[in-house]
Amino acid sequence: MISSRLYYASMMLFWVCYLSLLAMVVAYAPQGGISVAGLTLFNDSGLVETALVAMNAIGLSPVSQSVVFGLLGGSSAASAGLLLFSGLFYVFGEEREQREARPLAHGAIACTAAAAALTTLVFLAGGQTGALLALELGALGGLFLTVMSLTQSGIEPDAVSSEEGNALNQVIADHAANHAAFSAQLASLSRHGARP
Incomplete structure (x- = not known):
């Protein structure tokens, strides 16, 4: 370019x-x-x-x-x-x-x-x-x-804009992974609590 x-x-x-x-x-x-x-x-x-x-x-x-x-x-x-x-x-x-x-x-x-x-x-x-x-x-x-x-x-x-975009994508991916892990733990606790 x-x-x-x-x-x-x-x-x-x-x-x-x-x-x-x-x-x-x-x-x-x-x-x-x-x-x-x-x-x-x-x-x-x-x-x-x-x-x-x-x-x-x-x-x-x-x-x-x-x-x-x-x-x-x-x-x-x-x-x-x-x-x-x-x-x-x-x-x-x-x-x-x-x-x-x-x-x-x-x-x-x-x-x-x-x-x-x-x-x-x-x-x-x-x-x-x-x-x-x-x-x-x-x-x-x-x-x-x-x-x-x-x-x-x-x-x-822009080089800066692409780096910021990659950083933002990484933050979103990390947030989604943490949310999925939290949901899985919550579901596991709910199943354990539902057992007699």
């Missing part, structure tokens, strides 16, 4: 980085990038250029375009956050936390699906196809397959 945890941790880390970068591209590329420590990041708008063309073809105003890009970036960032917590719960948690990791991963899929649906709607309505659409659909497909593989894998039972 250690290998399944490591596999899930590596896959979730990959998707967290992917979705975080995608959110930053969608948020900063339409604005001409961002300057950090003398470096200009996400300056090339090639990934969002076709999206801008599609939105202009639809007739969206610059404010509406900013809202669409904000929704796309927010969905990707939310998905990355949910995946991060899901990975932490699954890798470092016990049985209960591992179970709680699954709804978080499914929530991440829902956020990615919403972003992919919005991107597809914009591109289809604008009569365009582009790299952003491919990235969103790739994220949705890959994340879906990764989370489904998590759903297929089993949950590790």
Whole structure:
């Protein structure tokens, strides 16, 4: 089961980085990038250029375009956050936390699906196809397959819980044995007392 945890941790880390970068591209590329420590990041708008063309073809105003890009970036960032917590719960948690990791991963899929649906709607309505659409659909497909593989894998039972369960079973068995012995002695005394 250690290998399944490591596999899930590596896959979730990959998707967290992917979705975080995608959110930053969608948020900063339409604005001409961002300057950090003398470096200009996400300056090339090639990934969002076709999206801008599609939105202009639809007739969206610059404010509406900013809202669409904000929704796309927010969905990707939310998905990355949910995946991060899901990975932490699954890798470092016990049985209960591992179970709680699954709804978080499914929530991440829902956020990615919403972003992919919005991107597809914009591109289809604008009569365009582009790299952003491919990235969103790739994220949705890959994340879906990764989370489904998590759903297929089993949950590790807690070592402490199984030991406590064994101890409880032993206490119940001892109690039942003592009760049976007491009942047998009582029945034997009753038979001896009933004899003339």
